[in-house]
Amino acid sequence: MGTNPPGHPLIRMGGRDPAEKHRTATPLELFFDLTFVIAFGVAGGQFAHEIAEAHFAAGLLGFGFTMFCVIWAWINFSWFASAYDTDDWIFRIVTMVQMLGVLILAMGIEPLFDSLVEGHHVDNVGIVAGYVIMRLALVSQWLRAARQDPQRRQTCLNFAKYLVVAQLGWVIVMLVPADIPTTFLMTVPLFAFEWAAPALAERKMRTPWHAHHIAERYGLLAIIALGECLFGVIEALRAVVGNHGWTLDAAVVGFAGTAIAFGMWWTYFLLPAAQALHLQRNRSFKFGYGHMPIFAAIAATGAGLHVAAYFIDHEAHISAAVAIASIAAPVAVFKITLTWLHSAMLGPDRMIVGVAVVVVLLLGLSVGLAAAGVALPLCMLVICAALTVSVIIEEHPRAKAAHRRRMALERLRLAVAE
Numbered sequence: 001m002g003t004n005p006p007g008h009p010l011i012r013m014g015g016r017d018p019a020e021k022h023r024t025a026t027p028l029e030l031f032f033d034l035t036f037v038i039a040f041g042v043a044g045g046q047f048a049h050e051i052a053e054a055h056f057a058a059g060l061l062g063f064g065f066t067m068f069c070v071i072w073a074w075i076n077f078s079w080f081a082s083a084y085d086t087d088d089w090i091f092r093i094v095t096m097v098q099m100l101g102v103l104i105l106a107m108g109i110e111p112l113f114d115s116l117v118e119g120h121h122v123d124n125v126g127i128v129a130g131y132v133i134m135r136l137a138l139v140s141q142w143l144r145a146a147r148q149d150p151q152r153r154q155t156c157l158n159f160a161k162y163l164v165v166a167q168l169g170w171v172i173v174m175l176v177p178a179d180i181p182t183t184f185l186m187t188v189p190l191f192a193f194e195w196a197a198p199a200l201a202e203r204k205m206r207t208p209w210h211a212h213h214i215a216e217r218y219g220l221l222a223i224i225a226l227g228e229c230l231f232g233v234i235e236a237l238r239a240v241v242g243n244h245g246w247t248l249d250a251a252v253v254g255f256a257g258t259a260i261a262f263g264m265w266w267t268y269f270l271l272p273a274a275q276a277l278h279l280q281r282n283r284s285f286k287f288g289y290g291h292m293p294i295f296a297a298i299a300a301t302g303a304g305l306h307v308a309a310y311f312i313d314h315e316a317h318i319s320a321a322v323a324i325a326s327i328a329a330p331v332a333v334f335k336i337t338l339t340w341l342h343s344a345m346l347g348p349d350r351m352i353v354g355v356a357v358v359v360v361l362l363l364g365l366s367v368g369l370a371a372a373g374v375a376l377p378l379c380m381l382v383i384c385a386a387l388t389v390s391v392i393i394e395e396h397p398r399a400k401a402a403h404r405r406r407m408a409l410e411r412l413r414l415a416v417a418e
Contacts, residue, residue, distance in 0.1 A: 067295070
C-alpha cells in the first residue's frame with residue numbers, strides 16, 4: 001500500500017475501501033503470481049506429453065484436476081487480498097506459505113499424470129498437499145480478518161469454517177488409496193462444495209473487494225497463462241528448425257503460434273471488465289467463476305502448441321488432425337466462454353455471438369484440413385485467421401462493437417443511478 005509507513009508493521013484488517021482510488025496490484029501479488037507461471041508450465045508440459053502419447057483420458061483428467069486446484073486457489077487469494085490486503089509482515093509471511101504450497105503442488109503434477117496413465121492407484125499426494133497448505137494458510141487470514149473486522153466477522157468466520165471442512169475432505173482423498181473412479185467420486189462433491197462456499201459464506205454480507213483491482217488481477221493471470229502459449233510456440237519452432245533448418249515452414253509456425261497467442265490476448269482485453277464489474281458487483285460470481293475455463297483454455301492452447309512440436313519432431317503417436325485439434329479445441333473453449341462472459345457482464349450482443357460462431361467454424365475447418373492432409377503450418381494459419389477475423393470485426397468502425405460496449409456501460413450506469 002502506497003500510504004504505509006517505512007517498514008511493514010502490523011495493520012488492522014478493517015477491510016479495504018471498495019472505491020479506493022488508483023488501486024492496483026501490489027508487488028507482493030505480482031511475486032505471488034510467479035509461482036503460478038511454474039504451475040501452468042508444468043501442467044501444460046505434462047498435458048502436452050500425454051496428448052502426444054494418445055493418453056487422452058489421462059491427460060484431460062490430470063489437466064482438469066490440476067487447473068481446478070491452481071486456478072481456484074489463485075482466485076480465493078486474489079479476492080481476499082482485494083478486500084483485506086494490509087501488506088504488513090504477517091500478511092507477507094502467510095503469502096509466502098501460500099507460495100510454498102503452489103510449489104509443492106507443482107511438484108505433485110507429474111506423479112499425478114503418471115499414475116493416471118498407469119490407471120491403478122491415483123498419486124495425488126503432492127498436488128493435494130500443496131493445495132491444502134495454500135488453503136489452510138488462507139484460513140488463518142480469514143480468522144485474522146474475523147477478529148479485526150467486527151462488521152463482517154460472521155462472513156469471515158463462514159469462509160474459514162467452509163475452508164476447513166473442505167480441506168478435511170481433501171486430506172481424506174490424499175490419504176485413502178483409490179483407483180480413478182473412486183477418486184473421481186470423492187473429488188466431485190469436494191469441487192462442488194468449494195465452488196459453493198463463497199456464495200454460502202457471503203449470504204448476509206459481502207467482503208469489500210475492489211472491482212478495478214479484481215479486473216486487473218484477472219487480466220494479469222490471463223497474461224501469465226498466455227506465457228504458456230509463447231513457450232509452446234518456441235517448442236514448435238525449435239522442432240521445425242531442428243528438423244529442417246530455417247525454412248518457410250519455420251517462419252509460418254513461428255508467426256502463426258505467436259499470432260494465436262496475441263489474438264487471444266487482444267480478444268480478452270476487448271471486454272471493459274473493470275467498468276462492468278464496478279457497475280454490477282452482484283455479478284461477481286459469474287465474473288470470477290466464468291474465468292476458470294478461460295484460464296484453463298489459454299493454458300491448454302499453449303499445451304496444444306507444444307503437442308504440435310512433438311508432432312513436427314516425429315515424437316507424437318497421434319494424427320495431424322489430433323495435433324491441430326489440441327490447439328483449435330481450447331481456442332474454441334476460450335472464445336465461447338469469453339462470449340458468454342461478455343453477455344453476462346454487458347448483455348447479449350448478436351454480433352459478438354455471430355463472430356464467435358464464425359470463429360468456431362474456422363477452427364473446425366482447421367481440423368478438417370489437417371485430416372485431409374493439409375500441412376500442419378497451414379492449418380495453424382487457419383486458427384490464426386479465426387482469431388484475426390474476430391479482432392478485425394470487433395475493432396472495425398463499421399461494426400460499431402466499441403460503440404455498443406460504451407452504450408451497454410451507459411445503460412448500466414443509468415440503472416445504478418436509478
